[in-house]
Amino acid sequence: xxxxxxxxxxxxxxxxxxxxxxxxxxxxxxxxxxxxxxxxxxxxxxxxxxxxxxxxxxxxxxxxxxxxxxxxxxxxxxxxxxxxxxxxxxxxxxxxxxxxxxxxxxxxxxxxxxxxxxxxxxxxxxxxxxxxxxxxxxxxxxxxxxxxxxxxxxxxxxxxxxxxxxxxxxxxxxxxxxxxxxxxxxxxxxxxxxxxxxxxxxxxxxxxxxxxxxxxxxxxxxxxxxxxxxxxxxxxxxxxxxxxxxxxxxxxxxxxxxxxxxxxxxxxxxxxxxxxxxxxxxxxxxxxxxxxxxxxxxxxxxxxxxxxxxxxxxxxxxxxxxxxxxxxxxxxxxxxxxxxxxxxxxxx
Numbered sequence: 001x002x003x004x005x006x007x008x009x010x011x012x013x014x015x016x017x018x019x020x021x022x023x024x025x026x027x028x029x030x031x032x033x034x035x036x037x038x039x040x041x042x043x044x045x046x047x048x049x050x051x052x053x054x055x056x057x058x059x060x061x062x063x064x065x066x067x068x069x070x071x072x073x074x075x076x077x078x079x080x081x082x083x084x085x086x087x088x089x090x091x092x093x094x095x096x097x098x099x100x101x102x103x104x105x106x107x108x109x110x111x112x113x114x115x116x117x118x119x120x121x122x123x124x125x126x127x128x129x130x131x132x133x134x135x136x137x138x139x140x141x142x143x144x145x146x147x148x149x150x151x152x153x154x155x156x157x158x159x160x161x162x163x164x165x166x167x168x169x170x171x172x173x174x175x176x177x178x179x180x181x182x183x184x185x186x187x188x189x190x191x192x193x194x195x196x197x198x199x200x201x202x203x204x205x206x207x208x209x210x211x212x213x214x215x216x217x218x219x220x221x222x223x224x225x226x227x228x229x230x231x232x233x234x235x236x237x238x239x240x241x242x243x244x245x246x247x248x249x250x251x252x253x254x255x256x257x258x259x260x261x262x263x264x265x266x267x268x269x270x271x272x273x274x275x276x277x278x279x280x281x282x283x284x285x286x287x288x289x290x291x292x293x294x295x296x297x298x299x300x301x302x303x304x305x306x307x308x309x310x311x312x313x314x315x316x317x318x319x320x321x322x323x324x325x326x327x328x329x330x331x332x333x334x335x336x337x338x339x340x341x342x343x344x345x346x347x348x
Contacts, residue, residue, distance in 0.1 A: 080092050080093070083157075086215070087236075088105070088108065088229070088233060088236050089105050089106050089107040089108045090105070090106045091103060091104070091105055091106075092104045092106060093153060101153045102138065102151060103153040104148050104150050105148065105149045105151070105229070105232060106146070106148050107148070107236060108236070109236055110236060111236060112235055114142050117140070117147065117235065120204065120234070121149060121235075123231075124230055124231040124232075125137040127193070127230065127231075128230060130192065131188070131189055131192040133185045133225060133226055133227055134189050134226065134230055135151050135152060135218060135230070136151060136152050137149055138150050151228065152226075154226065155221070156218070156219040156220060156221055156223075158217060158218055158219065159219055159275070160213070160214035161215075161219075163214060163279075167304075173304075173305055174223070174275075174305070175305065176305060176315060178223045181223065181225070182219070182224075182225040183272055183318060183343065184340075184343050185224060185225040186271075187339055187340055189225075189226075189227035190209060190265075190336045191336045191340055193207060193208065193264075194207055194208075194264070194336050194337075204234055205234065207261065209230050209264050209267075210232075210233040210259045210263075210264070211233045211267075212227070212264055212268050213267060213270075213271055214275070217271070233259070261335075261336070262333050263330070265333045265334065265335070265336065265339070266325060266326055268325055268336075268339075269322045269323070269324070269325025270282040270325075270326060272318060272321070273285070273326070276302070276304070276315065276318065276319055277302050277303060277304055282326075285326050288323065289323060292319075296316055314347075317342070318346060320342075321339055321342050325339070
């Protein structure tokens with residue numbers, strides 16, 4: 001778990017690295033203790049197969065080891081591999097000294113207090129436990145220099161990793177059945193989130209994901225999908241997003257104040273277009289709309305994978321769903337429940 005685990009580092013910490021290794025290489029580093037970090041919170045959000053003592057999961061402050069709480073002086077060295085970076089923070093694979101492997105999100109900047117950080121994560125984790133298609137949050141740490149959430153690790157990586165691996169490195173691409181399963185399961189995760197009762201609290205929306213994209217869809221070894229980073233963007237300030245997500249409806253991706261279930265739907269539609277037609281497809285929505293009949297007749301090429309017969313008919317139906325999700329008018333976009341009904345029709 002967190003005991004004897006390295007969970008974060010400053011950029012100027014000394015890191016031993018083989019010059020031949022790339023940016024995403026394994027590395028170990030030590031976190032130098034700082035008195036300002038003495039008061040930190042460490043919380044557990046569920047049952048973990050780890051050797052950590054009991055924690056007050058409500059986000060209480062911790063000082064003394066006599067209270068049975070981990071503080072930064074007890075955090076030791078672990079193996080860390082950088083997985084990626086976004087406007088929110090850095091994603092890493094963390095191998096603890098007891099051999100357990102987790103994924104961590106190390107935040108660049110937060111807009112919530114120490115106590116609020118723990119409280120919100122506990123709520124998010126509680127929600128995630130109710131859906132098999134949401135990534136499980138396991139623990140969190142908040143200190144002066146380090147703010148981290150620890151989650152389950154999936155060795156297959158993200159949907160973006162698999163798509164890019166096929167496009168850029170020549171790896172075996174996902175077939176249609178795998179893509180359709182991923183689309184359906186991500187929709188199930190969104191439906192679960194959108195079905196939650198909204199809470200009336202400033203800058204915190206429990207029934208909105210806020211950051212749906214291919215890099216936040218993790219893939220298990222059986223190619224089932226798990227949506228990650230539920231609610232994470234609501235812990236940070238406004239973040240810059242990749243141009244692929246700005247080219248369609250930039251107003252829905254600039255800040256948590258403008259998040260809504262309809263913006264989640266648009267993000268989902270853009271992600272599905274990426275899965276169907278490649279990375280340029282989300283920026284060509286109007287062109288795809290104009291040439292939809294040509295695509296259906298096979299005159300205009302669109303799909304980036306081989307699809308024929310019944311599979312092609314299914315893919316065309318999913319394309320229709322994706323295009324409806326990316327309508328410039330939020331009111332014209334379908335609800336996630338409508339999308340699931342349409343996906344059920346595709347699966348028949």
